[in-house]
Amino acid sequence: MLLSKFKPQVLKLIELLQRHPRLVALYGFVSGMASFLLVERGARVARVIAILLLVSWIWLMLENLFRRGVERLFGVELPPPLMRFLTQLIHQESLFFVLPFFAITTSWNSGQALFTGLLGVAALCSITDPIYNRHLAPRRWLFLAYHTLTLFAVLLAALPLILQLTTAQSYRWALGTAVALSFVSLSGVLRGQRWWRSLGLVGLTLALGGLGWVTRVWVPPATLWLTEVAVSPQLNNRTPGDGVDSLSANELRTKGLYAYTAINAPRGLNERIYHVWRFNGREVDRIALDIHGGREAGYRAWTHKRNFPSNPVGRWQVQVLTEAGQMIGTLRFTVTPSELPPKPR
Template sequence: MLPAAKIRATLAKPFLPVVFFFAGVTYDIVTLTRIDRLLDNLILLLYLALLGVLIVLVGRIGMTRDLEEADSVPNWHLPGALLRARPYYPMAIQFFFGGLFSAYTIFYSRSASLTGTAVFFGLLVALLVANEFLRDRLTNLRLLVSLYALVCFGFFTFFLPVVTRMMNTFVFLLGAVLSGLVTLRLVALVYRGRPRDTRRDVVLTSLPPIVLIVVLVGFYFLNWIPPVPLSMKFGGIYHNVTKVADAYELSFERGRWFQIWKRSDDPFRGEEPAYCFTAVFAPVDLKTTIYHHWQYRPTGARGKRSFVTADRIPISISGGREAGYRAYTVKQRLTPGEWRVDVEAADGRIIGRVNFRVEPTTGEALELKTITY
């Protein structure tokens, strides 16, 4: 067997796509360090550009075949080399979609929490996995344009706050509008030079991605999209928080001998003030306000009563610190029961959550342990 034939036979083996999938995700986890890193964003932008070019080529080649190489259509024919490379376009498109979905899954996972924000993150994970099985469908123009709208939306959602150093509803909606305009321009390039009777095709191709973007904007107002580029690096409840030089000393009740993983108070015992300490990452020069939203559900209210707000305390933060901007809030005399502190962005989306339980004091002196962050 010739070397080329051996290579093709090896690549055709069914286990290799799985190996490549996990290898690619692992590589991205290791190399994609910060969401505000210029090189990472330039690579993603290059992926978007090349993906757009490939989608235009797939669309135009498909329509050229439908028109049977009609000579009457100006500027329609493509160079022979591009036509001969047509069988490889789905593989290249699959590669770029896989790279983008993998990067987004990593970036959004750092901002997602086990709340409503997990919805959009779950969608990204599903698309990352499904991309491995979509190669045979990656010549369907409407599917390609819809997926392209999604990856544009995912990019602008975190890229615009990084470059504008602002994070609010206006910036998010600006990203949604840009995603729609880029997608519509892509469709225009695909159909450029076709007869006027193709307007119906243009509308039918443009409608699904625009509807998708509108649905994703709805996700935003439902707080289902993680508040990228913010992410919670650390959080916990403590009996005392003290700043010493450039570090914070966090004191909590020492656990039993086998609880080597314990790093905060859960449950919280006693009548002393409770400190919620968090570290939230934000890109360099991004200044915004986050909130510690203290909520509780009294003992015996499970299943009968939802959490109610005890306090919502604003904290002004500035980005740049790798381990996150550190801050804490304090609550006095907590009612026994289930408590949680939602760390929220200014628009209400949840960056992270600290769950804990408050139990009555036993009267015994607490043995505290202190860690430094």
């Protein structure tokens, strides 16, 4: 058979991977950084890396079929430890691929830091053999949770690159796919158990999906980030004036205020975002903006607000959100009391 000619190369590749497992982790990190830089420049080559990564996940989902195919084509029986090793390599490559995207898009003073921090811990576990093989892989429930989290993060980063899905669409597809696969995996674990455990499995799966949707504000938009922000009373030729951290109530009422954001997005991506104006933590205005990806300096978008409460003194925020409610960033400023005119003598 023609494919049997590649048997020596396959065996050498497997031996090389077993001897130097850190090379794959290094490759995953380098490919992630390269893809991130390519996306930042708007290059379409980044899609190729994302597609290859998703192909590896298709292999992971069809692991048993793949193992039987290798045995039939090459006459090589892949032992379970080797299959676990290959699974670990895919986890390493996947996590180090997505980490640069989430690291740059995370608002570190928000709950998003928890999600990105969890991905960082997962990446460290994937390259630490004692933790991965002795504490993670043998615990089926924990391993399935780890597997689902990794796939969820990969889909969030890959879908906008490959299919130009919006952040909201990518989130729904990523969450639905991760929940569906977790249901299939858990049903395999509980096969042959009592009926009430199957009912509990359905409830657990629905709860997992609901939790993922409710906590979406804590998940960074993997392919959208701010390249320039400003809060300014002036905007000249689409360029904001000097940014301000605070201004008086009189200045605010006289000139109004611009919230300016330049947002980097992959080429071909059309996205609706929102500038949400908040006063002392309470939402007072929500303005929709449509952005288009591919511009090197980011797509420039701004809102101009002139209608303020009668007493605007306090802390203000302008949150930049996706349609799914994920936070891209936050602009902050303070309004101070107006100075009273001096009393006549």
